[in-house]
Amino acid sequence: MRQNIEWQELGFKYMQTDCFVRADFKDGKWGALQVSDKPEMQIHIASTCFHYGQACFEGLKAFTQVNGDIRIFRPEQNARRMEKTARRLMMQPVPEELFLEAVNLVVKKNLDYVPPYGTGASLYIRPLLIGSSPYVGVHPSDDYIFLVLCIPVGPYYKNGFYPVKAIVQEGYDRAAPRGVGNVKAAGNYAAGMLGDFEGKEKGYPISLYLDSATHSLIDEFGTSNFLAITKDNKYVTPDSTSILGSITNDSLQTIARDFGMEVEKRHIPVTELSEFTEVGACGTAAVLTPVYSITHGEKIYTFGKECEAGHTLTRLFKQMQGIQYGEIEDKHDWMMKLR
Numbered sequence: 397m398r399q400n401i402e403w404q405e406l407g408f409k410y411m412q413t414d415c416f417v418r419a420d421f422k423d424g425k426w427g428a429l430q431v432s433d434k435p436e437m438q439i440h441i442a443s444t445c446f447h448y449g450q451a452c453f454e455g456l457k458a459f460t461q462v463n464g465d466i467r468i469f470r471p472e473q474n475a476r477r478m479e480k481t482a483r484r485l486m487m488q489p490v491p492e493e494l495f496l497e498a499v500n501l502v503v504k505k506n507l508d509y510v511p512p513y514g515t516g517a518s519l520y521i522r523p524l525l526i527g528s529s530p531y532v533g534v535h536p537s538d539d540y541i542f543l544v545l546c547i548p549v550g551p552y553y554k555n556g557f558y559p560v561k562a563i564v565q566e567g568y569d570r571a572a573p574r575g576v577g578n579v580k581a582a583g584n585y586a587a588g589m590l591g592d593f594e595g596k597e598k599g600y601p602i603s604l605y606l607d608s609a610t611h612s613l614i615d616e617f618g619t620s621n622f623l624a625i626t627k628d629n630k631y632v633t634p635d636s637t638s639i640l641g642s643i644t645n646d647s648l649q650t651i652a653r654d655f656g657m658e659v660e661k662r663h664i665p666v667t668e669l670s671e672f673t674e675v676g677a678c679g680t681a682a683v684l685t686p687v688y689s690i691t692h693g694e695k696i697y698t699f700g701k702e703c704e705a706g707h708t709l710t711r712l713f714k715q716m717q718g719i720q721y722g723e724i725e726d727k728h729d730w731m732m733k734l735r
């Protein structure tokens with residue numbers, strides 16, 4: 397049962413909720429969804445998820461809307477992305493219907509943890525797929541565990557929609573051009589931790605990665621996609637084989653087109669940073685983080701004002717949040733109603 401939660405004070409920390417849901421792939425088929433109220437589970441010590449990184453996840457959110465409905469933002473997109481990831485890592489894909497059923501069920505079973513409308517908070521949903529068969533030789537697992545947990549998370553911008561400083565990561569690459577950077581493999585995040593951590597220690601909350609083949613093109617930030625606004629108000633975002641297809645970015649592009657803006661998905665040389673009027677980082681957690689400056693070696697590129705987000709990014713952000721909270725018409729049918 398829910399304790400008194402200070403919704404506005406929540407960060408992005410694990411909190412035990414009433415339960416999580418789980419389905420097992422065994423003997424060549426998916427079993428029924430089960431609900432478990434214990435956050436621990438038994439798993440074989442030789443499971444492929446531990447030894448060979450057969451582990452992947454997703455992240456999406458449910459929102460209480462202005463009319464009291466609880467809706468989930470574009471869950472079918474996460475289902476499809478997890479399927480793509482599973483195939484790339486030779487894991488058993490979760491059927492879209494099972495994914496949607498599990499996401500729906502975890503929210504329904506944790507209604508006490510869905511933040512109320514007006515708090516700026518939301519329910520973060522975390523699907524996870526892991527290989528659970530014991531193999532000591534490198535081999536794809538036969539059995540899999542698919543589980544979905546959720547946690548309430550606070551408003552990302554408690555003190556306003558302020559820009560942050562970023563740094564180009566020069567010490568490490570995040571993903572290879574034909575590697576697994578375009579899927580949500582758990583190991584990608586271990587690969588990025590050291591660079592992101594070192595950047596934070598130097599005072600840069602987010603790190604920007606360049607393509608690892610030439611180090612001349614912009615790929616993405618550590619855990620979010622890159623987007624920029626040009627002087628003639630175009631929305632520009634990188635085309636690269638080593639970045640994650642962000643569902644937030646896709647949605648913001650649609651909103652930008654709705655606003656009559658041109659959208660360009662193309663190679664972006666890092667030197668082009670001097671041409672942009674606004675830069676943002678986008679992803680499920682924050683929707684959009686305005687970036688004030690990007691440090692690249694000796695060079696510092698700046699965009700707009702240090703303590704104020706640019707006009708276009710603010711407009712895109714507000715439109716997206718308005719749709720998520722049911723304040724603006726959901727004309728693209730993004731918000732899935734709880735079944």
Ligand SMILES: Cc1ncc(COP(=O)(O)O)c(C=O)c1O
Binds near residue numbers: 455621641645679680
């Ligand atoms: C590496 C990376 N890029 C981009 C994103 C943003 O994707 P989405 O908008 O689907 O959350 C994320 C977060 O999921 C991420 O981890």
